[in-house]
Amino acid sequence: MAVTADQGAVRSRATSVSATRGPATRRTRTRVGLALRVVVAVVVSVVMAFPLWVMIVTALSGQSVFSTELDLLPTNITLDNFARVFTAWPIGQWFSNSVTVTALTTIISVIVSVMAGYGFAKLRFPAKTPLFLLLLSTMMIPTQAILVPQFRLVNALGLVGTFWAVIIPGAAATFGIFLARQFMIAIPTELIEAAKIDGAGPVRIFWSIVLPLSKPLLAVLTLLSLMYQWNDFLWPLIVLRDPSLYTLPIGLQFLQGQYQTDYGALMAMTLITVGPLIVLFLVFQRWFVQGFATSGIR
Amino acid sequence: MSQAAALAAGQDAVTPAGRSPRRRGRSLWEPSALLFVGPSVLLALAFLILPMLGTFFYSTQKVSPLTGDTTPLGLENFRTMLGDDTFVRALLNTALFTVITVPLSMALGLALAVLMNSVLPGRKIWRTVVYLPLVISGVSVGLIGTFLYNEVIGVVNKLLVALGASSGIPWQSNGAWAFISVVLVTLWIRVGFSMIIYLASLQAVPPDLYEAAALDGANGWQRFRNVTVPLVGPATFFLIIMNVIYSFQVFDTIFVLTNGGPGNSTEVLGTWAYKVAFGPTRDQGYGAAIGVVIFVLTLVFTIVQWRANRSRDEVA
Numbered sequence: 001m002a003v004t005a006d007q008g009a010v011r012s013r014a015t016s017v018s019a020t021r022g023p024a025t026r027r028t029r030t031r032v033g034l035a036l037r038v039v040v041a042v043v044v045s046v047v048m049a050f051p052l053w054v055m056i057v058t059a060l061s062g063q064s065v066f067s068t069e070l071d072l073l074p075t076n077i078t079l080d081n082f083a084r085v086f087t088a089w090p091i092g093q094w095f096s097n098s099v100t101v102t103a104l105t106t107i108i109s110v111i112v113s114v115m116a117g118y119g120f121a122k123l124r125f126p127a128k129t130p131l132f133l134l135l136l137s138t139m140m141i142p143t144q145a146i147l148v149p150q151f152r153l154v155n156a157l158g159l160v161g162t163f164w165a166v167i168i169p170g171a172a173a174t175f176g177i178f179l180a181r182q183f184m185i186a187i188p189t190e191l192i193e194a195a196k197i198d199g200a201g202p203v204r205i206f207w208s209i210v211l212p213l214s215k216p217l218l219a220v221l222t223l224l225s226l227m228y229q230w231n232d233f234l235w236p237l238i239v240l241r242d243p244s245l246y247t248l249p250i251g252l253q254f255l256q257g258q259y260q261t262d263y264g265a266l267m268a269m270t271l272i273t274v275g276p277l278i279v280l281f282l283v284f285q286r287w288f289v290q291g292f293a294t295s296g297i298r
Numbered sequence: 299m300s301q302a303a304a305l306a307a308g309q310d311a312v313t314p315a316g317r318s319p320r321r322r323g324r325s326l327w328e329p330s331a332l333l334f335v336g337p338s339v340l341l342a343l344a345f346l347i348l349p350m351l352g353t354f355f356y357s358t359q360k361v362s363p364l365t366g367d368t369t370p371l372g373l374e375n376f377r378t379m380l381g382d383d384t385f386v387r388a389l390l391n392t393a394l395f396t397v398i399t400v401p402l403s404m405a406l407g408l409a410l411a412v413l414m415n416s417v418l419p420g421r422k423i424w425r426t427v428v429y430l431p432l433v434i435s436g437v438s439v440g441l442i443g444t445f446l447y448n449e450v451i452g453v454v455n456k457l458l459v460a461l462g463a464s465s466g467i468p469w470q471s472n473g474a475w476a477f478i479s480v481v482l483v484t485l486w487i488r489v490g491f492s493m494i495i496y497l498a499s500l501q502a503v504p505p506d507l508y509e510a511a512a513l514d515g516a517n518g519w520q521r522f523r524n525v526t527v528p529l530v531g532p533a534t535f536f537l538i539i540m541n542v543i544y545s546f547q548v549f550d551t552i553f554v555l556t557n558g559g560p561g562n563s564t565e566v567l568g569t570w571a572y573k574v575a576f577g578p579t580r581d582q583g584y585g586a587a588i589g590v591v592i593f594v595l596t597l598v599f600t601i602v603q604w605r606a607n608r609s610r611d612e613v614a
Contacts, residue, residue, distance in 0.1 A: 125331035145589035147576070
């Protein structure tokens with residue numbers, strides 16, 4: 001994300017313009033342009049942050065949401081809203097369900113993707129390209145298009161009502177294979193050949209050469225999978241029927257039906273759901289952004 | 299972001315780089331490949347490819363809601379569709395939703411990318427704020443939306459009144475306004491994505507192009523129109539495909555924000571397929587048929603875009 005070229009561009013543009021006009025005009029023009037850009041950036045940011053701000057203020061506020069006044073600042077900060085949902089519903093359980101499902105799906109899907117990526121990038125086997133294209137084309141399959149048979153399959157396997165019903169199909173995420181292959185093609189084949197000559201087996205090569213070189217890939221895949229699984233809604237909604245198995249998004253949707261107008265409680269629950277991901281995003285922003293950009297997720 | 303740039307630049311992702319000619323006396327088949335590739339192929343086969351074939355099968359069946367038994371129906375489910383007002387409405391809404399959200403989110407994304415790519419203090423902070431909605435789940439977005447757009451206690455209407463409007467907007471009871479509320483929420487979460495891709499693409503544009511254009515006397519708009527826009531073309535192509543596919547399949551946000559209402563004014567194919575197959579009627583055969591429609595739309599669109607892009611490259 002290094003941004004240096006564009007600054008150079010702007011600077012040189014400014015210089016070439018100044019050749020025909022006086023330096024004073026140039027400075028004023030740049031100043032005005034800069035101020036204008038800052039104003040636009042601030043306005044855009046305020047608009048973009050507004051919904052999240054309202055969520056946080058409402059979750060923390062003891063004010064009745066029914067007041068006709070517009071309160072955009074938290075007055076009477078309190079945790080009452082959290083206490084209300086926590087005592088009425090097993091939020092802790094839902095949270096730990098989300099953690100379990102997300103963690104297991106992420107671990108399995110990252111392992112499987114990285115292995116397949118290595119296979120497609122560096123190993124020789126018959127029908128490699130057609131097989132890769134077939135996997136690639138599954139990225140285009142819409143979730144709603146396979147809902148019915150997928151449900152019947154998982155049902156036939158006796159998994160409906162267990163976490164495995166979410167985890168196993170969730171691990172069949174082919175975009176990870178695509179990303180992993182793209183990354184691993186850049187690993188020098190000579191390195192692998194050399195290890196082979198030294199007598200290393202395929203598993204050893206993968207474990208001690210390929211994986212250590214793939215840390216950035218692992219970071220991106222892990223974060224994308226975490227985000228996707230933490231937020232996944234439609235599929236868990238179908239296969240997790242028992243409230244004690246709900247993940248946070250399912251619990252959130254369920255609470256919406258129960259607390260139609262208690263927005264203090266609903267926003268508290270929303271904050272619990274989005275909070276961990278927002279923190280994760282702020283800490284690992286660089287990797288997230290790289291992941292969005294390369295995988296085209298969302 | 300080098301990978302992103304490569305991807306956005308439309309480099310062929312499938313042909314392996316520097317594939318060496320086969321060497322004599324070497325096996326074509328490394329047995330360990332089975333170990334590495336096997337699990338992913340099995341998973342994709344079981345949970346993506348077979349279900350896709352299954353969808354075509356179930357779309358021609360009557361599936362009993364209680365026992366799950368199937369009886370052949372031929373194309374009856376597809377005939378039902380034509381007489382199903384909600385389906386037709388959902389199809390039109392999906393098309394309208396796509397036609398509105400895709401160009402808007404891309405134009406705003408490009409404008410923001412150009413802004414964030416220029417000299418701007420605090421650039422990192424503004425970028426983060428624009429990206430942030432991307433990580434929030436569709437359900438949370440929808441739920442925040444129900445609060446913002448609530449006609450009685452919603453912040454948006456309170457704000458409008460505080461700013462001098464005589465009354466709030468009927469976001470939940472009027473179909474057109476409900477549709478607009480869905481579009482606005484979608485733009486909120488989608489603009490950041492277009493901005494990321496355009497930023498990656500803009501950072502690969504050589505600065506001397508702008509310099510040359512400036513020397514030729516091109517003004518700001520001309521430089522944008524004749525230098526920036528053509529150079530981010532591959533990113534635009536990528537974004538059109540990704541954004542249209544997203545819009546065809548939109549579900550979570552609408553399900554929670556309006557649940558397709560009022561009436562069926564915000565019903566889309568994604569929500570209607572779910573309601574038919576897993577709602578009270580549990581008509582899974584018909585649900586699968588709607589799934590086929592979503593799949594075919596996605597497929598046709600992708601192929602058309604791909605071809606158009608290829609022929610454009612050939613002409614250029």
